[in-house]
Amino acid sequence: MESYTKILDDVCDPLTVHKFAEMSSLSRKDAISALEKYVEAKQEPVWALYEVSGVVDSNEYPFLPAGEKILKHVVVPGSALDETKKAFEEVISTCLHSIQRTNPKETRVYGRSWADNDDLKGKTLPVQVKPKKTVETPIEVRKEKSAEPEQKPSTSSTSNAKTDAKKSTIVPLKKQANISSMFSKKKVAEKEKLESPPPAEPEKKTRKRPKTEIDETEEPMEVVEEERTPEKKTPSRHSDDDLPSSREQSVEKEKSPPAKRQKKAVNDENKKAKRRLIVPESDEEEEEEIKKPKNARTELNKEEKSMKPEERRRTTRIEKVVETYVDEDGYLVSKEVQKAVECSPQKASPEKPKAKVITAPIPGAAKVPKKNATITSFFKKA
Amino acid sequence: MAAPWSNTLNYKNVSDRYILTEEDKKGAFARQYFEIYEARVKELKPRILENAERVIGKGKFKHVLLSDAKQDEEIFITGVIVKRVLARPSILKSLLSEDKVAYDDVDDEEDDVKRYAGSSEDRIELESEKQTVRLEGAISMEDCATGCCVGVLGKLGKEGVFHVSRLVWPAANVTKKATTEGTLVFISGLDLSGDTEQDRLTISGLEFMSDWMNTNGEENQCPSIDRVVMIGPFVETKSNGCDVQSVVRTLTLSRPERQSSAKSLITVDKLISSISEKLLVNTVDVTPAVGDPCSSMWPLPPIHRVCLPRCGMNEKKVNLVTNPYEFEVDGLRIMTMSGENVTELLRTSHKWSGADVLSNLVKWQHIAPNCPDTLDAFPIADRDPLVMSSTPHVIICGNQPQAEVRRISVDGTDTSCLLVCLPKFSKTRVACFLDLSDLSLKWQNFDHQF
Numbered sequence: 001m002e003s004y005t006k007i008l009d010d011v012c013d014p015l016t017v018h019k020f021a022e023m024s025s026l027s028r029k030d031a032i033s034a035l036e037k038y039v040e041a042k043q044e045p046v047w048a049l050y051e052v053s054g055v056v057d058s059n060e061y062p063f064l065p066a067g068e069k070i071l072k073h074v075v076v077p078g079s080a081l082d083e084t085k086k087a088f089e090e091v092i093s094t095c096l097h098s099i100q101r102t103n104p105k106e107t108r109v110y111g112r113s114w115a116d117n118d119d120l121k122g123k124t125l126p127v128q129v130k131p132k133k134t135v136e137t138p139i140e141v142r143k144e145k146s147a148e149p150e151q152k153p154s155t156s157s158t159s160n161a162k163t164d165a166k167k168s169t170i171v172p173l174k175k176q177a178n179i180s181s182m183f184s185k186k187k188v189a190e191k192e193k194l195e196s197p198p199p200a201e202p203e204k205k206t207r208k209r210p211k212t213e214i215d216e217t218e219e220p221m222e223v224v225e226e227e228r229t230p231e232k233k234t235p236s237r238h239s240d241d242d243l244p245s246s247r248e249q250s251v252e253k254e255k256s257p258p259a260k261r262q263k264k265a266v267n268d269e270n271k272k273a274k275r276r277l278i279v280p281e282s283d284e285e286e287e288e289e290i291k292k293p294k295n296a297r298t299e300l301n302k303e304e305k306s307m308k309p310e311e312r313r314r315t316t317r318i319e320k321v322v323e324t325y326v327d328e329d330g331y332l333v334s335k336e337v338q339k340a341v342e343c344s345p346q347k348a349s350p351e352k353p354k355a356k357v358i359t360a361p362i363p364g365a366a367k368v369p370k371k372n373a374t375i376t377s378f379f380k381k382a
Numbered sequence: 383m384a385a386p387w388s389n390t391l392n393y394k395n396v397s398d399r400y401i402l403t404e405e406d407k408k409g410a411f412a413r414q415y416f417e418i419y420e421a422r423v424k425e426l427k428p429r430i431l432e433n434a435e436r437v438i439g440k441g442k443f444k445h446v447l448l449s450d451a452k453q454d455e456e457i458f459i460t461g462v463i464v465k466r467v468l469a470r471p472s473i474l475k476s477l478l479s480e481d482k483v484a485y486d487d488v489d490d491e492e493d494d495v496k497r498y499a500g501s502s503e504d505r506i507e508l509e510s511e512k513q514t515v516r517l518e519g520a521i522s523m524e525d526c527a528t529g530c531c532v533g534v535l536g537k538l539g540k541e542g543v544f545h546v547s548r549l550v551w552p553a554a555n556v557t558k559k560a561t562t563e564g565t566l567v568f569i570s571g572l573d574l575s576g577d578t579e580q581d582r583l584t585i586s587g588l589e590f591m592s593d594w595m596n597t598n599g600e601e602n603q604c605p606s607i608d609r610v611v612m613i614g615p616f617v618e619t620k621s622n623g624c625d626v627q628s629v630v631r632t633l634t635l636s637r638p639e640r641q642s643s644a645k646s647l648i649t650v651d652k653l654i655s656s657i658s659e660k661l662l663v664n665t666v667d668v669t670p671a672v673g674d675p676c677s678s679m680w681p682l683p684p685i686h687r688v689c690l691p692r693c694g695m696n697e698k699k700v701n702l703v704t705n706p707y708e709f710e711v712d713g714l715r716i717m718t719m720s721g722e723n724v725t726e727l728l729r730t731s732h733k734w735s736g737a738d739v740l741s742n743l744v745k746w747q748h749i750a751p752n753c754p755d756t757l758d759a760f761p762i763a764d765r766d767p768l769v770m771s772s773t774p775h776v777i778i779c780g781n782q783p784q785a786e787v788r789r790i791s792v793d794g795t796d797t798s799c800l801l802v803c804l805p806k807f808s809k810t811r812v813a814c815f816l817d818l819s820d821l822s823l824k825w826q827n828f829d830h831q832f
Contacts, residue, residue, distance in 0.1 A: 014832075016593065018593050018596060049832060053603070056827075061785075061810070061812075061827070063783065063784050063785050063805045063809075063810055063812075064784075064785050064825065065784070065785070065786065068785075068825070069825075070812070070825040070826070070827055071824055071825065071826045071827070072826075072827045072829065073590065073591075073594060073826065073827065073828050073829065074829045074830075075590065075829070075830045075831070075832060077832075092603060093603065110585060110586050110589040110590070110830070116648065117648060117691075119652075119692075120691060120692070123691075123695065125687060125688065125691055125694045125695060126694075126695065126697070
């Protein structure tokens with residue numbers, strides 16, 4: 001008993017008979033008797049909760065039919081034991097349930113952390129017997145994954161080209177300095193187009209402004225951007241001679257909706273402003289980085305130049321795309337918007353279509369949404 | 383030293399028909415629901431005719447198609463019942479009328495199920511292979527439900543109304559009841575939200591019950607429990623509800639998001655695994671309900687073991703099963719269901735109670751005739767898994783507002799069926815202990831406020 005008193009003296013939180021029996025390797029009867037003796041010896045400030053089991057009438061339970069008997073098990077403090085027993089038609093058993101040093105109303109006997117996976121650390125689910133198909137998928141996934149980085153550089157460069165192309169459709173006024181180079185490139189492009197045989201060229205020439213100007217601005221803009229990057233370092237190179245004429249600006253404005261253009265201009269300006277901020281910090285690294293996309297772009301330009309002029313003209317097209325976004329007021333808004341979408345240049349080149357990579361979700365690697373904890377976050381924790 | 387685990391009763395899981403096969407899933411996205419009804423009629427029509435021969439007499443009725451029926455000639459036709467209830471809520475109606483919330487919010491504190499208001503314009507129709515006809519006569523709204531397969535003896539009237547003289551339901555197949563000894567425990571509706579304060583009483587009650595199951599002796603009076611069947615929903619379904627209000631809110635983006643599902647699932651996993659480790663408990667069967675982390679289309683598949691990893695590690699003692707769940711112990715066939723089918727059927731009548739619906743299901747020989755009308759069902763083509771191929775000896779239905787017990791005799795047989803409606807544990811802290819020797823029930827309440 002003395003050894004148990006040492007254990008029990010340290011008890012503050014609720015200790016059930018079951019836990020005490022496990023800790024002290026006693027039977028339930030012996031554990032109950034030991035605890036009862038301890039409670040009698042200490043009296044206050046030890047709180048004892050008793051478990052009363054008995055038969056009760058269904059009057060207390062509206063969900064039960066009248067006259068039905070129910071076996072009730074209730075846990076009450078020692079002070080309320082006698083009153084509780086009177087409510088039973090027949091008391092079957094009374095025994096000690098748990099002891100604690102804190103007020104039972106302020107603590108929980110079964111209080112423990114329920115919503116965490118600490119006990120699962122280091123444990124894994126046993127392997128289930130699965131069909132062969134599931135075994136092959138990780139290898140295929142790996143192969144596809146290994147294939148992905150090979151594609152990435154080209155796609156990234158093309159995507160950069162595309163994004164740059166998109167940005168280049170609306171030229172802000174501040175970047176007028178670079179548009180002068182567009183005139184020289186146009187002449188080169190026009191020469192190349194004159195060399196091509198189709199008779200529709202004059203029509204195209206006449207119609208170039210609403211359509212082809214968008215196409216044509218891509219090519220020179222790519223080159224212009226290559227020239228821009230060194231110009232960023234030396235802004236003094238910008239001169240008034242590079243300012244575009246008002247005609248070109250007005251034509252560009254007529255093509256696309258004004259609201260969007262403003263936004264894009266703002267976005268472009270912000271992005272370009274960010275670029276300018278980055279430049280003075282680490283010039284050498286950027287030079288290398290600039291060279292790499294330059295090379296990629298020059299390669300692309302070569303490829304595009306080697307293509308037929310018709311195919312070059314058809315690299316982009318205006319498509320109506322439905323954009324959905326959440327408004328300031330929280331409304332989901334969907335708008336039909338005209339966007340310049342590049343036709344895949346891969347159509348000209350004999351490339352295989354990209355295989356759709358369906359990767360099996362890896363447990364623990366799923367993205368967890370920041371706002372709401374979903375079942376995927378549960379996998380991540382495990 | 384802990385005794386090695388073993389079941390005391392011979393157990394057999396007979397829920398194979400509720401598991402979706404690859405053939406069922408193939409092409410399911412493009413499948414329409416009429417194929418379920420066709421399969422249902424195909425399976426139940428021979429049993430209706432068999433029962434008609436027993437009830438009416440062999441050769442004493444003329445079975446024809448409705449399209450071949452002649453006026454004022456007594457014929458026997460078969461088909462599917464359609465109950466036209468005007469007050470029945472419709473998602474399309476509420477969306478067309480631009481009512482984001484067309485109906486009053488369902489008060490979860492109320493025990494009673496909200497029932498559709500009756501109208502004098504409500505009517506019953508019978509859809510046969512090619513035609514639909516209105517039924518009148520010896521049939522009332524309380525006799526049937528939409529989706530029931532029935533045989534009708536009567537005459538086709540002048541106004542295109544079929545006057546019913548007798549209804550014939552499918553014949554029941556019942557296996558011989560075996561006598562055995564043992565105790566099974568049934569619990570339904572934990573509804574854990576993941577918030578410890580909100581779930582305090584439920585967790586305390588369940589832990590108290592599992593502690594009580596861990597001791598044996600005269601003082602305790604806890605018998606040796608062969609199986610504890612835990613019926614869902616285990617997680618709170620307020621945010622995952624499939625009722626009309628929840629669906630309308632989802633479609634109109636006005637449903638608030640809840641964060642409780644992951645924490646509540648961990649809590650459920652811990653509670654179930656702790657019960658399974660008790661000395662007096664042999665096995666715990668976990669059957670899901672609508673709102674639990676599994677498909678919400680009936681029949682519900684088992685919860686994946688990845689969602690309950692502790693239970694998954696304890697495969698021998700924790701059995702993840704389907705809903706409905708059917709099993710045999712020493713020849714005694716028991717079926718459990720989560721109760722959405724019964725709750726939806728209760729809405730269509732002001733007179734039915736849970737036990738009335740269960741006895742109707744035995745009569746109609748179908749677990750959920752309102753699938754897929756008011757209860758989401760998986761579009762299966764060649765079969766209807768919810769047809770009662772064999773009538774069980776015990777049917778346990780969880781999540782009911784009232785606790786009920788009823789014994790009914792199965793029509794056309796000498797056997798009886800015990801029907802039990804189980805209330806939610808989250809509201810009542812009541813578990814049902816079934817003594818298999820005499821099929822007697824004990825309701826036990828575990829009240830732990832501390």
